[in-house]
Amino acid sequence: MIHIKQDFYYTVSVPASREIKIKGSRFIATLGTVSERAAAESVIKNIRKKYHDASHNCFAYRIDDSVYRYSDDGEPSGTAGKPIMDMIDKYQLVKTIVVVTRFFGGTKLGTGGLIRAYSSSAEGLIKETGRIKKPNFKSLHIHYPFDMTSKIQHLVQRYNGRIEQESNARGIIARIEILPSKLQVFIDSVMETTSAKAVIINDRED
Secondary structure (H helix, E strand, O other): OOOOOOOEEEEEOOOEEEEEEEOOEEEEEEEEEOOOHHHHHHHHHHHHHHOOOOOEEEEEEEOOOOOEEEEOOOOOOOOOHHHHHHHHHHOOEOOEEEEEEEEOOOOOOHHHHHHHHHHHHHHHHHHHHOEEEEEOOEEEEEEEOHHHHHHHHHHHHHOOOEEEEEEEOOEEEEEEEEOHHHHHHHHHHHHHHOOOOOEEEEEEOO
16 A cells, blocks of 8 residues: 555666567656656657557556556556556555566567566566655745744754745745644644744645
8 A cells, every 4th residue: 555645665676678579579667757747648648659669568657646547558558557456555655657668579568467577567666766755845835024933944954844034025935844643733833832823825735
């Protein structure tokens, strides 16, 4: 099970590709990171263009618990997209896409053979590339008077967050990133420290 709402998540370290041959067919796995559905669909489109003469461009991607997709792209149902997705989930990866391109070599592999081929193509590349642990920051925007700047900065530092600040005529608007487990206590601390002079403009999941 993937828990993108936790403080940290796993994704792949760098974009990579790897080719294997099975009974004459070429399987080219391509792997990368994607932060949203549109980015994943763009990767798929580009790979289909690059390998326009391929027999199949099967894929799976997972952004988080609710945003994911996989496709057999013409292979028998359940033999390509789902096995690739199973490998993404096996290594608890999110914000990750794997596309496996097949150039048919003339020998049919059968249902079991296809599942093994697509699984091993995806898993081999994931293991070869390696995964990394990244902070799953959530962002919020806060508006506060100029004289509260040092207090806000101190709180961000205390809760191991990140801050970007812009000023306007009425004060500072800051974009602050905090880990999920610390978000509510951070907001409470901001309200207490500033005597509720700070205004939470929004808070959202990135």
